[in-house]
Amino acid sequence: MNASDDQAATNAAEKNDQVSTPVPAQSGQAAGPAAGPNPERKKLSPLRSLVRAALRDVTPIRLWLLFGLATLGFLCFCIATVVTVKQHMHALDTVGSDAAPSVISAHQIKIAVAAMDEALTDQLMTAPGQRAYGELVDDFEKSRQNVCRELVVAAQNITYGHVEQEPIENIQIALGAFEMQAQRARDLHEGGKDVDALGAYRQALATVGDKILTAADDLNKANSDVLEETYGREKSASALSRGLVLVLGMVLIGLLLYINIFISVRFKRRLNMPLIFTMLFLAIFLRHLTSTLGESSHGLVVAKEDAYNSVLALLDARAAAYLADATLSRCLLDGEDVGNQKKFFQANLDRIAVLPAGQSGQTVLAAALKQAENGQKVSVSGFGGALADELGNIRFEGERMAALDCLTTFLNFRETSNQELNFILAGKRDDAISIGLGYDPHGTHEAFNRFDDAMVRTLQINQEALSRSVKNARHALDGLVGGSIAFCVLMVLSTYLGLRPRIQEYQIESYLHRRDLKKNQG
Template identity: 35%
Template sequence: MSKIISISSQAIRKLNTPQLLKGGLYLTWSATILLLITTISGVQGQRQAIKTLGKDSTPSIVTAQRLKDAFAGMDANVANELLVPAGQNTDAVKGYEERYQKAAERLVAAAENITYGDKERKPIESMQLGLGNYIAKVQQARDFHQSGDTNSVLVAYRAAAEIMDKTLLPAADELDEANFAELKRSYSEEKFASGRSLFFIVISGVILIVVLVGFQVFLSRRMRRTLNPYLLAATAIAFIFLGYTTKAILSSANNLTLAKERAFDSMHALRQARAIAYSADADQSRYLLDPTFASKHELAFMEKASRLAKLTDGLTVENITAAVKQDKDVKGFTGFLADELVNIPGNFFPGEQEAALASFSTWENYIAIDQQIRQLNQSGKLQEAIALCLGDKPGQSNWAIDQFKKANQNTFDINQAVFDKAIKQGDDDVTGFEITTPIAVSAIALLTLFGLLPRLKEYSS
């Protein structure tokens, strides 16, 4: 290496001043081209990362989660409808139709936003076929319910429930997981690529600035000219452009991190919690509807409830709330609601901590009412248990789950607003570089040329 440097130095010393000036000019132009390439490549990569998060994976993930809570909501409403004589629970009938409408709309939206081929296509097809079969079995159960054939109602509903549990909900999870896995992979790759691109941009910018400063030093020593206004202007533009570009990419990267690690991770946990809550609510009604498999439905409810929030070591809503407000770790508190509370240290987004705590407390209130329902049923008070399960007044189960849904949605909306703003800002940060970069590097190249032309003319005259 030292021999190569020595040979290069000897070759340079043999060049005369005009040759050195021309060589320096070409070197400057090469450095500007390098800066152009690294900058355009870097901002386009950053923009692609934002597109992947904001427009490709995230909408599909949210759609999959909404499909899941639409399916589970349909099932909960059907079970509620079948718990009482036909025609008595019109709210459940209406709720079923509303959830079915949403499921149909979201299936269309999911099909229109396929980005990753069969990983998304296959679960969507499973949901489309499964939904038709589920609706057919539900209609059979309703027909038997209308005629008062209790045994046939249970047979038909069990078949519908099996489709829900083994086809629809797993397919929605599969769609979610396919997109979420791709999101995590691409986010990790793009985050690394963003840092690498910024590194190359800074290196190419520093190279250009060093060349320009070196020119100034050369002209000052060789030609006794202290300042060259054109080269000074070119150097200033290079400094300003490099600083502006670095700031823009860092800002965009920070907004991408904010959108993914703060806002979207919370959104994902909240949507998972909501969908599982719908499914658990269906299990609560199944527990009362189908005594033969009551223990199975009770275990399913408990398992899903623990996935939302599991409290151990004597934890209570009160001491968890106090710890969260003081930004303390809460050991023994797990589940999607815990994930959301852990993801917001210091009330990161205004109002989020209060909304998340409300979501947690309303869920625990629902769990307390569920325990009352089971106690009533075990005491032989089935009709009272059904009334508490279907009631929508304060202190009753449907009221409690509705309060949870509202608190959950409020927390989700806070994060969604931050996510949308961060994605837009991150995109805005790197907008226009395809125009400003060529202008900046062209200006540097021209100013360098104008700065050297008088010196070159001195040797040609």
């Protein structure tokens, strides 16, 4: 039905309304034709008024209805887009700035505390006044400062309430107690009371194991659990949310196309430029949006699975290495509990790497080197532990050789540390001290330093990749929330501009029709 059809229908209705109807005679008067216009005759029933309005206004009502549907569609599209972008941002913030830094700080605290423990045990085995004694005091102080720095980082990054705050407070309180106990042991040793110094050291060791390391594990778990949960939820919801945004966008394009066709057929106009531009810009924005969300999702995967997982494996390996090295010094200082210390030492070595049964470390290294040279993923049957996880997750430039260097230096450290432990178990204390505390380039001390340097280099590669991936993915989303809202508002205005001239045509037709009716009735 076009505008002329509506006008004809309305004229017919008006003519019918103007037909004279007989008026009942009042008391004392004869019935006859009406002498003049009567207001009661022009009053229509509600049903007839509704039909009359529908016949006259059906097209503008349909236009307003289509505009309302388009507005509702853009509102839903905007909400879905904003929610999806916010979810991506939350996941990136969790991995990049909320949870991962606290996980790293928890491991660094364990590493620094283990270094403090080792420095203290070595001090108690070194004569006061020697140069080495002063160097060990400095090492203890440097490690203490590292713990304090990591505590500050963790405290500044509290995101999940008491599950983070409580472990940090416990570490801080226990660290103060450990420092006082360590100083007491040092004072007794300098006073020549080595037996009492050993008792004071055991109290300090209990504080380290029962309080500081336990609280550091609690801090690590609180953040690691949230990170894994957030990533798992985002990974499963990412494709669904992007699909929802894409579907809503396609539905909107279809609705705008229908409006364009309706106007073209109904008003005999071929092009409606505002609606065409709305469809075009919506298609461009939809493509940009889905591409950006896909890029962000990929960046999250790289940050979590490629970088963070390697960082976590290397931190586990490094913490275990420091604990194992401190255990060797402890076995030299306190020989009463060597059996349990040996188990603790071996457990930490196994956390770093477990060799396949019946195979030597050199066999595993040769197989790993061969796979790496062929560009294959390093995967040796029966080979496990943190280093195996890292070697199986090599993704970045320079990481392959650094990770293989970790394995090479670990095997050397493993061999020399086991040799030192065997000297201790055999009662060859002087030989154990020579290989463990001396500066022999083939001793445990130098082997540990080479292994630690290799882990630090590999850690740096992955931490830089983690930071870079999160930064790039986050940068891609910057401004997308505000931009999406502004875009949808502009698209609603553009749709209105496309429909407004057609709506105004009916408003003019209606005005002219009412004016003609008044003239005829007058």
